[in-house]
Amino acid sequence: MANPAAAPAAMPPMRGAMLVVASMALALATFMNVLDVSIANVSIPAMSGDLGVSISQGTWVITSFAVANAIAVPLTGFLTQRFGAVRVFISSILLFVIASFLCGMSTSLGMLIFFRVIQGAVAGPMIPLSQSLLLSSYPKAKAGLALTIWSMTTLVAPVAGPLLGGWITDNISWPWIFYINIPIGLLAAGVTWALYRKRETPTRQVPIDYIGLALLIVWVGALQIMLDKGNELDWFNSTQIITLAIISLVTFCFFLVWELTDVHPVVDLSLFRKRNFWSGTLSLSVGYGIFFGNVVLLPQWLQQDMGYTATLAGAVLAPVGLLAILLSPLVGKNIAKVDPRLFATLAFGVFALILWMRSQFTTQADFVTIMIPSLIQGIAMAAFFVPLMTLIFAGLTPDKIPAASGLSNFVRIMAGGFGASIYTSNWENRSVVHHAVLTEHINFANQVSDAVLNMLTKMGMTQQQALSFVNNLINQQAATLAANDLTWLSALLFIALTGFIWLIHPPKTRSAATADAGAH
Numbered sequence: 001m002a003n004p005a006a007a008p009a010a011m012p013p014m015r016g017a018m019l020v021v022a023s024m025a026l027a028l029a030t031f032m033n034v035l036d037v038s039i040a041n042v043s044i045p046a047m048s049g050d051l052g053v054s055i056s057q058g059t060w061v062i063t064s065f066a067v068a069n070a071i072a073v074p075l076t077g078f079l080t081q082r083f084g085a086v087r088v089f090i091s092s093i094l095l096f097v098i099a100s101f102l103c104g105m106s107t108s109l110g111m112l113i114f115f116r117v118i119q120g121a122v123a124g125p126m127i128p129l130s131q132s133l134l135l136s137s138y139p140k141a142k143a144g145l146a147l148t149i150w151s152m153t154t155l156v157a158p159v160a161g162p163l164l165g166g167w168i169t170d171n172i173s174w175p176w177i178f179y180i181n182i183p184i185g186l187l188a189a190g191v192t193w194a195l196y197r198k199r200e201t202p203t204r205q206v207p208i209d210y211i212g213l214a215l216l217i218v219w220v221g222a223l224q225i226m227l228d229k230g231n232e233l234d235w236f237n238s239t240q241i242i243t244l245a246i247i248s249l250v251t252f253c254f255f256l257v258w259e260l261t262d263v264h265p266v267v268d269l270s271l272f273r274k275r276n277f278w279s280g281t282l283s284l285s286v287g288y289g290i291f292f293g294n295v296v297l298l299p300q301w302l303q304q305d306m307g308y309t310a311t312l313a314g315a316v317l318a319p320v321g322l323l324a325i326l327l328s329p330l331v332g333k334n335i336a337k338v339d340p341r342l343f344a345t346l347a348f349g350v351f352a353l354i355l356w357m358r359s360q361f362t363t364q365a366d367f368v369t370i371m372i373p374s375l376i377q378g379i380a381m382a383a384f385f386v387p388l389m390t391l392i393f394a395g396l397t398p399d400k401i402p403a404a405s406g407l408s409n410f411v412r413i414m415a416g417g418f419g420a421s422i423y424t425s426n427w428e429n430r431s432v433v434h435h436a437v438l439t440e441h442i443n444f445a446n447q448v449s450d451a452v453l454n455m456l457t458k459m460g461m462t463q464q465q466a467l468s469f470v471n472n473l474i475n476q477q478a479a480t481l482a483a484n485d486l487t488w489l490s491a492l493l494f495i496a497l498t499g500f501i502w503l504i505h506p507p508k509t510r511s512a513a514t515a516d517a518g519a520h
Contacts (some may be wrong), residue, residue: 013136013137013138013139014137014138014195018195019137019138021191021195022134022137022191022192022195022196023134023137023146023149024191025187025188025191025192025195026130026133026134026137026150026188026192027130027134027149027150027152027153028184028187028188028191029089029093029126029130029185029188029189029192030126030127030130030131030150030153030157031153031156031157031184032093032096032181032184032185032188033096033123033126033127034127034153034157034161035157035160035161035164036065036100036119036123036178036181037062037065037066037161038157038160038161038162038165038295038317039161039162039164039165039168039177039180040061040062040065040165040177041062041161041162041165041295041296041299041317042162042165042166042169042299042303042310042313042314042317043165043166043168043169043174043177043310044058044059044061044062044296044299044300045058045299045300045303045304045310046169046173046174046310047061047112047174050174051106051107051108051109051112053109054232055300055304055424056231056232056424056425056428057109057232058109059228059296059300059420059421059424060109060113060228061109061112061113061116062296062417062420063224063227063228063417063418063420063421064113064116064117064120064224064417065116065117065119065120065123065417066120066292066413066414066416066417066420067120067220067221067224067413067414067417068116068117068118068119068120068121068124069120069121069123069124069413070220070409070410070411070413070414070417071121071124071216071217071220071221071410071414072120072121072122072123072124072125073124073128073406073409073410073413074213074216074266074267074406074410075124075125075208075213076088076124076125076128076129076406077402077406078206078208079125080125080129080201081203081204081206082203082204082205082206083203084200084201084202084203085129085132085133085200085201086133086192086193086196086197086199086200086201087200088125088129089125089126089129089130089133089192089196090189090192090193091122092122092123092124092125092126092129093126093185093188093189093192094185094189095118095122096119096122096123096126096181096185097181097182097185097186097189099115099116099118099119099122100119100178100179100181100182100185101178101179101182102115102118103115103116103119103175103178104175104176104177104178104179105175106175128405128406130150131150133192133196134146134149134150136199152325152328156321156325157321159318159319159320159321159322159325160318161314162299162313162314162315162316162317162318163311163314163315163318164177164180164314165177165310165314166309166310166311166312166313166314166315167310167311167314168180169310169311170309170310170311171311207263207264208264208266209258209259209262209264209265209266211258211262212255212258212259212262212265212266212267213266215251215252215254215255215258216255216266216267218247218248218251219247219248219249219251219252219255220248220414222244222245222247222248222251223244223248223252223418224417224418224421225244226241226244226245226248227418227421227422227425228421229241229244230425231424231425231428231429256269267407267410268400268403268407271396271400271403271404271407274395274396275503275504275505276391276392276393276394276395276396276504276505277392277396277404277408279500279501279503279504280388280389280391280392280408280501280504281392281407281408281411281412282500283344283348283388283497283500283501284385284388284389284392284408284411284412285408285411285412285414285415286415286493286497287347287348287351287384287388287494287497288412288415288416288419289415289416289418289419289422290351290419290490290493290494291351291419292415292416292417292419292420293419293420293422293423293424293486293490294355294358294423294486294487294490295317296419296420296423296424297423297424297427297483297486298313298316298317298358298483299313299314299316299317300424300427301427301479301480301483302316302370304479305363305475305476305479305480306363306365306476312367315367315371316367316370316371316374317374318374319371319374319375319378320374320375320377320378320381321378321381322375322378323375323376323377323378323379323381323382324378324379324381324382325378326378326382327378327379327382327383328381328382328386330382331343331382331383331386331387332386335386335387335390339506340386340387340388340390340391340506340507341387341391341501341502341504341506343383343386343387344383344384344387344388344391344501345498345501345502346379346380346383347379347380347381347382347383347384347387348380348494348495348497348498348501349494349495349498350376350377350379350380350383351377351380351384351490351491351494352491352492352494352495353376353491354373354374354376354377354380355373355487355488355490355491355494356487356488356491357372357373357376358373358483358484358487359484359485359487359488359491360484361480361483361484362480363476363477363480388501389405389408390507391501391504391506391507392404392408393405393507394504394505394506394507395505395507423486426482426486427479427482427483427486428482429482430481430482430485430486431475431478431479431481431482432478433482434477434478434479434481434482435474435475435478438474438477438478439471439474442470442474449470452470453466453467453470456469456470
């Protein structure tokens with residue numbers, strides 16, 4: 001599994017204004033890609049309402065993109081060697097633009113998910129190739145500067161995404177969160193082609209593991225569909241869910257056997273024999289899955305149960321990137337001097353702290369109270385990716401690093417899609433449980449509830465209207481308690497994951513540039 005993270009060919013570095021423009025064009029493509037993930041989170045309630053589906057079904061828009069994107073990552077190396085890095089990168093941008101237009105034109109959930117799958121798949125090579133092209137443009141001595149510029153782009157997008165997505169949803173309409181990619185993508189593709197068309201990388205015929213890729217698509221796709229539809233179909237009481245589970249399990253077993261015996265596997269599973277790789281990848285992927293599940297959950301709770309607009313929900317999420325932008329250069333500068341396990345432990349500790357803070361939220365929580373954990377979370381974001389990728393790469397020979405980067409990122413992105421599905425479905429389930437418990441106390445034998453109902457009827461409501469009003473309050477409380485359950489559990493999981501970090505051997509020699517190259 002190749003994920004080019006180093007300069008694709010020994011081309012002379014660019015200089016002056018050309019280098020500045022090239023950096024901006026590549027950063028713009030990366031910004032568009034990362035933005036498309038964060039911008040959609042706050043728009044799910046609006047999409048769901050317009051398309052006539054539940055919010056949990058609306059989250060399929062996010063999970064379908066994530067899983068398709070993860071599956072496309074293994075193809076990056078093959079496509080680059082077969083067609084050239086510049087052609088693949090430009091094609092990825094243009095196909096992403098077309099898919100974005102089609103997403104905005106969708107009139108049903110099925111159409112939207114179909115085009116989001118295409119969008120996620122064609123986006124697979126974009127981020128690793130933007131990074132490798134950028135590195136090829138700078139002198140080797142300035143590789144750290146190139147990666148800093150690249151990393152800043154990926155950190156600014158999560159700040160702009162929720163704010164922009166919320167504003168567009170409230171003031172224009174949700175399709176424009178996809179249409180906005182069109183001018184950005186065309187500009188990035190045009191400038192990149194003008195500057196890089198004569199810097200194409202060498203091409204050659206390379207084999208690809210078609211059977212392994214097909215098995216990968218089937219088992220991951222079946223598992224994701226099972227997670228997305230499980231709650232709706234009552235899980236294993238449904239023949240469809242049972243069938244999906246069997247298909248996923250059987251094809252996964254065949255996939256393992258095939259990849260371990262094929263000469264040119266699409267996934268190099270031998271990497272999991274290294275303790276640093278499996279424990280680091282587990283920590284990174286599960287941590288990211290927990291993080292992403294909560295990122296999807298929070299704006300839904302704010303809009304559905306707290307009365308927030310999409311714009312306000314975006315404003316709550318936006319501060320996550322502020323401290324990350326300030327602290328990331330500090331982490332990158334010191335990653336070769338300080339044990340990366342300390343940085344990763346700090347990240348997991350901060351994640352646990354902010355999730356515990358969110359588990360204390362009530363329906364009376366004000367905007368500032370809800371926003372403060374998002375601001376603090378920036379500390380964790382700065383210390384999360386680069387240190388863990390440094391640990392994952394520790395002990396690997398240089399020829400194994402591209403495959404390790406690709407495989408770890410495939411597992412991470414896939415875990416994000418799974419996390420979003422798991423958290424959304426469990427939030428619904430826990431809400432039902434809390435609703436049942438709370439409604440047990442609403443009866444005429446309970447003096448408090450009887451007094452409230454009498455007060456509401458004296459205000460002019462009918463008894464039915466009063467009961468409906470109380471039921472809405474119970475729904476709000478139940479959803480909040482359910483969200484608290486999940487954030488509290490998430491905090492415990494992050495604490496538990498810290499143990500896996502300390503199973504990893506610290507690297508004897510560390511390179512911040514190498515670590516940063518695989519971080520995204």
